[in-house]
Each structure stands twice: as structure tokens, then as C-alpha cells.
């Protein structure tokens with residue numbers, strides 16, 4: 001049911017829509033706030049008992065299915081391990097008008113632990129009264145279009161109250177629009193290795209890794225050299241008999257990794273590629289060598305998964321490419337009533353999710369318009385073609401950075417693809433200013449530091465003058481906003497709005 005409303009700064013009647021947001025993680029909360037700010041009637045359905053998504057650390061694991069190989073969705077959403085600290089600096093995170101600034105008595109580090117992000121998201125909910133929009137313990141099981149003529153078709157959202165222990169009934173509700181924000185760090189992505197099904201040891205995906213203790217005195221193979229693979233290998237090494245970290249090729253063995261491998265050469269070994277797994281527990285590597293191992297931990301990433309979504313084939317997931325999605329947000333044939341927030345990876349979160357959400361909210365109200373369907377389809381096809389021509393694998397479709405790591409280690413290359421993508425997006429689709437230069441510089445210098453000092457980059461860094469100046473202003477600005485928010489004269493929302501993006 002669409003209701004006309006009039007916006008203060010626009011005499012055109014805008015449409016107020018009844019919108020369902022699926023998920024109350026960073027992306028869902030950003031969406032809820034922007035949709036309400038635009039005047040929509042918002043309901044957020046969240047399957048767990050709290051907001052925060054991945055940042056709400058869950059000690060439970062998918063213990064019965066540690067590979068997550070059974071049908072989607074996995075039973076436990078969380079994939080964070082207990083020791084996880086951010087790899088992105090807190091100054092590069094945060095909403096435009098609600099910064100992720102250190103708070104007294106909390107984890108004030110630049111790269112804090114996961115709990116600090118969870119607390120920040122809770123603060124965000126409190127500051128903007130978002131909890132009243134969120135229905136917790138409500139799992140969405142089906143989203144499909146109701147029958148009817150195309151432009152006015154409603155979305156039927158079926159959900160179940162998971163708080164009830166005695167098998168609650170499913171409830172079906174109608175919405176004008178649905179924003180999908182269910183995250184994509186839960187459904188394990190597994191390699192296909194000969195012998196996986198007969199290997200006698202324990203096989204676990206990083207999704208089900210929490211602490212190193214269960215691997216004490218074991219021989220452990222960690223497959224995958226991404227951030228989680230390196231973190232987990234270094235952590236497990238402390239208690240295991242030996243750890244074998246498997247890279248796909250020598251290209252993955254960066255300078256920082258080589259340093260760590262040589263420092264811990266007694267217990268941490270590099271292997272290239274797992275060739276096959278044998279029933280007797282042997283793991284055979286690409287060079288023909290083999291070891292007898294107790295456990296394999298696959299740190300091989302995650303799959304996008306929307307098990308509840310029935311679009312009659314309009315949106316599919318093919319090798320981790322969700323599409324077609326115009327600008328990673330709108331499926332052309334179902335736009336604007338269906339949208340996705342939080343799909344791109346390697347963006348500044350939640351700042352970029354906020355930009356996406358603002359765009360969705362304003363398109364739904366009619367303040368902004370989308371190009372015609374054919375034009376959106378053409379744009380998606382061009383994007384696919386450009387990626388293919390650049391040699392980017394399909395499963396990296398939503399990775400908006402294509403870092404040249406050699407360039408990164410030698411220069412402070414401020415304009416990599418991700419910054420270009422984010423700047424273009426915000427300038428085209430919402431009224432955000434570009435991210436300030438010092439923040440990009442901080443992003444790059446943190447990565448360069450990580451390349452040099454994998455073990456210490458989170459605690460030992462040297463800021464350039466421009467970063468130092470930017471950070472100082474950012475701190476001051478955040479303090480002013482906090483003080484204003486605590487003051488009596490204005491409402492919280494107004495006060496927090498005083499905090500403009502820092503130049």
C-alpha cells in the first residue's frame with residue numbers, strides 16, 4: 001500500500017512505502033535508518049535474538065556440520081572467531097554522522113576486537129531509535145511476488161517466530177518493497193578436492209572456527225591464505241604440533257607472509273595446493289609431498305545465498321555472482337521494489353552501505369529515478385564484460401577492488417579501483433561527499449603496514465602528517481557530536497546530525 005506524502009524540500013508528492021528489511025546487521029540497520037528517514041514504514045525481520053549480524057560473536061558453531069556442506073542456510077549465522085580484531089582501521093569505518101570513535105572504558109584501539117563493532121552498532125540503534133523497527137527472533141523463510149499486475153505487485157514475506165520453542169506457525173505479510181540485507185559471510189565456500197568425502201580426519205570450515213584449543217597437539221592443515229587463513233594459522237600454530245598453510249600459488253606468498261613463515265619455520269610450513277586427500281589421513285600436496293594430518297581448516301571464503309528468495313529466476317547466484325544487479329543493488333526487472341544492500345566487498349562499511357540504503361530509500365519514495373530497465377540491463381552486461389576483459393574471475397564479481405599488490409607495497413596509490421567505484425557511486429546516487437583523502441591514505445598505509453608486519457600491524461603504525469591531522473579533526477568532531485548528543489537542548493537525532501563528514 002503506497003501512501004502519498006509531501007517532502008519539505010520538494011513539492012512533488014513522494015511515496016511512502018511499506019518496506020521489509022531482511023536482516024539487522026550493519027547493512028540492515030543502515031537500511032532501516034535511511035528508509036525511515038525518507039518517511040517509509042519500515043519493518044526489519046531478524047532471525048537472531050539481537051542486532052549486529054556478524055559482529056555479535058556467537059560461541060556456538062555448526063558443530064554437527066562443521067563444513068557447512070549440508071543444504072543452505074547454515075544453522076549458525078556467525079563466522080567470527082573469538083580473537084578476531086578488525087583489519088580495517090576504525091577511522092575508515094562508521095556512518096557519516098555517527099562515527100566509530102573510541103569511547104572511554106571500551107576497546108579504544110584503532111583495530112579493536114569484534115565486540116567493539118557490535119557495541120557501536122548497538123549505540124547506533126539507541127541513538128536513532130531503531131530497535132522499535134526490528135522484530136527479533138524472526139526468520140524469513142520465503143519472499144516472493146504476490147500474483148497481480150506487474151507494477152503494483154506486492155511482495156509476500158513469510159516468516160517464523162523462532163523465539164517459540166514449540167514450532168511456531170509461519171506468518172505471511174504483504175510489503176510494497178523488500179530490501180535484502182542477510183549478509184554473505186555465513187555459507188561456507190568449499191574447494192573441491194579429490195578424497196574429501198573419504199578422508200578420515202576432521203574437516204572444518206573457518207565459519208565453525210572459534211578458538212585454537214580443540215587443535216592442541218594436532219597436525220593441522222589450513223587451506224587458504226586470505227585474512228582469516230593467515231590469522232587462524234598463526235593462532236593455531238601456538239597450540240598445535242605443526243600447521244601447514246596452503247596457498248594456491250607463490251603469488252599469494254607476500255613479503256609479510258614469508259617473514260612469518262621464516263620466523264616460525266619449526267611449526268608453520270607453507271604448502272602449495274592440496275592435490276588429494278587419502279582415506280588413511282594423508283594430505284598430498286601439489287609437489288607430491290604428503291603429511292599425516294589430524295584436521296583440515298578450510299579458510300576458503302563464503303557463498304552468497306538467499307535460500308528464502310523466489311524471484312522466478314529474475315535473480316540468480318552463479319559462482320558467487322548475484323545477478324543481474326544494477327550497481328550491485330537493483331535487479332532491473334524487479335526494481336525498485338526489490339533491492340540488495342551490502343553486496344559489494346572491500347568497501348568502507350558501513351559508510352558505503354549507508355550510501356546504498358539512501359539511494360534505495362530515495363528511489364522508493366520517488367525522489368530519485370532509475371534508468372529504464374533495458375539501460376540497467378545494458379549497464380550490468382557492460383560491467384560483466386569489463387571485468388572479464390580485465391581477467392577478474394566470476395566469483396569476484398562483487399569485489400570492487402582489484403588491487404595491484406606490488407604497486408601497493410611500493411607506492412601510496414590512493415586511487416585504486418575501490419576508491420574510484422565508491423566515489424563514483426556516492427556522487428551519482430546520493431548526496432555524500434567523497435571519502436576524505438586522509439581516510440584513503442589511512443586505508444592504504446594500513447594495508448602497506450600489514451604487508452610488512454603481519455603480526456604487529458594492528459598495534460604498531462606510523463601515521464603521516466596528513467593522516468595525523470585528519471584523525472585529530474575526526475576525534476574532535478566525534479567528541480563534539482557526543483557532547484551535543486548528551487546535551488539537553490536538542491533531540492538526539494538532531495544533535496548527532498551536527499556531525500558533518502570531516503574534511
Ligand SMILES: Cc1cc2nc3c(=O)[nH]c(=O)nc-3n(C[C@H](O)[C@H](O)[C@H](O)COP(=O)(O)OP(=O)(O)OC[C@H]3O[C@@H](n4cnc5c(N)ncnc54)[C@H](O)[C@@H]3O)c2cc1C
Nearest residue numbers: 023025026027047053054086087088139140182183185342
Ligand atoms: C571473520 C570476519 C572478519 C571480518 N572482518 C572485517 C573487518 O575487519 N572490517 C570490515 O569492514 N568488515 C569485516 N568483515 C565483514 C563484515 O561482516 C561486514 O563488513 C558486515 O558486517 C556485513 O554486514 P551485513 O549486514 O551485510 O551482514 P551480517 O553482519 O551477516 O548481517 C546479516 C543479518 O541478517 C540476518 N539474517 C540472515 N538471514 C536471515 C533470514 N532468513 N531471516 C532473518 N534474518 C536473517 C542475520 O542473522 C544477520 O543478523 C568480516 C567478516 C568476517 C566473517
